[in-house]
Amino acid sequence: MIKTIEDVKLEVNPSPVVLQGDEVTIDITGNFPPKYFAKKVTVEATPVLVWDGGEAAFETVKFQGIDAAGNGTVVSWENGKSISYMAKVPYEAGMKDNARLELRMSGAQGDKTGDFPAVELSLGVMATQDLVQPDEQFVIAPDNFQRxxxxxxxxxxxxxxxxxxxxxxxxxxxxxxxxxxxxxxxxxxxxxxxxxxxxxxxxxxxxxxxxxxxxxxxxxxxxxxxxxxxxxxxxxxxxxxxxxxxxxxxxxxxxxxxxxxxxxxxxxxxxxxxxxxxxxxxxxxxxxxxxxxxxxxxxxxxxxxxxxxxxxxxxxxGYTDEELVDMSKNNADMLTVEELLFAATLFDDLNDQLEVYQNTTRVHADDFRGHNNVGVTLMAMGRMKQAGDAFGAAQTLNSGNGTVQNNVGALARQNGDMDAAETAYGKASGSPELSYNKGVLAIAQGNYGRAISSMGNNTTLNLALAKILNDDANGARTTLENSGDDSAMASYLLAICAARLKDNAGVKKNIDAALAKDPTLRARAQNDLEFRNHKAALGM
Structure with missing residues (x-):
């Protein structure tokens, strides 16, 4: 039977296998033809994802002939049987590097048992979703300053x-x-x-x-x-x-x-x-x-x-801008919370903004806005751990504030805690920033249509990514072209769009641009199944 496995016509959908949400789901269909499956035979089949350094087995399925003992799915000798199988495993980062989906089978007939050679079913895993960018929109709590x-x-x-x-x-x-x-x-x-x-x-x-x-x-x-x-x-x-x-x-x-x-x-x-x-x-x-x-x-x-x-x-x-700039750093105790929050907006340098917001938390410790704005500034500086502490302080002072909850949720998503992000967003009030951030979360959860709806008219890399994952490469390319983003990742996503549109020249043009801006992307591109049919264009 194993020698004629091609007669079963096994098909994997999607192929290559893809990451969606935090799981890899496979859908296998096929058909045992008539007079194929012997009456006293039993077979156990297990799809397995194999990659360098690891493997993950999907649920085992059992088939048996009409005269075989056991509790597997019975396959008629005369009529055969169609196959429909769906299963999932948690995603692991190593899966995207040269992985393959293979079918491992063992069989028995009477006292005879044996393992069959593995059959490769598909390439995998195409993990385009993990290109989601940490571009959540953190929100400054506004001042009510009136001069x-x-x-x-x-x-x-x-x-x-x-x-x-x-x-x-x-x-x-x-x-x-x-x-x-x-x-x-x-x-x-x-x-x-x-x-x-x-x-x-x-x-x-x-x-x-x-x-x-x-x-x-x-x-x-x-x-x-x-x-x-x-x-x-x-x-x-x-x-x-x-x-x-x-x-x-x-x-x-x-x-x-x-x-x-x-x-x-x-x-x-x-x-x-x-x-x-x-x-x-x-x-x-x-x-x-x-x-x-x-x-x-x-x-x-x-x-x-x-x-x-x-x-x-x-x-x-009130004080002039020049006076506020000076006092917010040198005599903050003399200023109201509204004056300090406004004064921070008069600085362009993040270090100066952070200093003024920290002065605000010292002088007006019971106002959540100073702590929240410290957190937003620290996020802009890439100091996520300290930002989390600041958002925590703001949340303690005003747990019902939508701005704080938006920021708590955005940080949780970037830290990989999707459940915490969803909980925080559920407590936040409606705002354009919240809607966009929910879209980013939806990408990470594998709900690409919802992501597109949430992100509205934002021409960002993440909106383009959501469109790619939702099988709209043309729409994604338009978003990227309108974004004004000239980053390496923008060029990389344009290369993916070109690959899906079978535009070999576009793949070469954009991957060359991406690698020129960020050579570290070469390792990803070499193993990225998005480019499986364009190796020559990659020059690899």
């Missing part, structure tokens, strides 16, 4: 009944003193600027409607005049448009709020009675009457409603 901050200083002027004159006592209040201090600071410091004054003014609701509306306007003007006079004393110019008066008339809502917050025993009844009046003038008359009965309304509630509320808007300008 110019806007603030508001609040100030209240209270008035006597039906008066719009600012009382002398108001100028002794703490809020007026604070406003004066602000204006003095604005006058002396270039970094502080008053940019606007907005006054909302009110009258208490026991006066006539027309009178209250006019009174509110006069109170707004008097408040603005008091502020403008002080600004003038400090020689601070403010455009008229920046000085706004916003009279509100009677403050009925403020009255209700004050009543509810008071200790007046009948406050709920009083409010229900007053709310029955749809005529505002009648309601105001009733408030006057009630105030005569309840002294707290007359003495506390109504006086507080006769007011102007002034909002002085001012800006404070």
């Amino acid at each position: 110019v901050m806007t603030y508001v200083q609040d100030l209240t002027f209270n008035y006597n009944y039906q008066s719009s004159a600012v009382k002398r006592a108001e100028y002794n209040d703490e809020d007026w003193k604070a406003a004066k201090d602000l204006m003095a600071l604005a006058a002396s410091a270039d970094s502080v600027n008053v940019v606007g004054v907005a006054t909302s003014s009110y009258a208490s609701p026991e006066g006539e409607i027309n009178l209250n509306e006019d009174l509110a306007m006069k109170r707004a003007n008097s408040a603005n005049k008091a502020v403008s006079r002080e600004l003038a004393r400090k020689k601070i110019d403010l455009d008229e448009a920046a000085l706004r008066a916003m009279p509100k008339g009677e403050d009925w809502e403020g009255f209700k709020k004050a009543m509810r917050a008071s200790a007046i025993a009948d406050k709920d009844l009083i409010l229900r009675v007053l709310e029955m009046y749809s005529d505002k003038n009648k309601r105001e008359e009733e408030i006057k009457n009630i105030a005569k009965t309840y002294s707290e309304i007359e003495e506390r509630i109504l006086p507080d409603l006769r007011r102007s509320q002034v909002a002085i808007t001012y800006t404070v300008s």
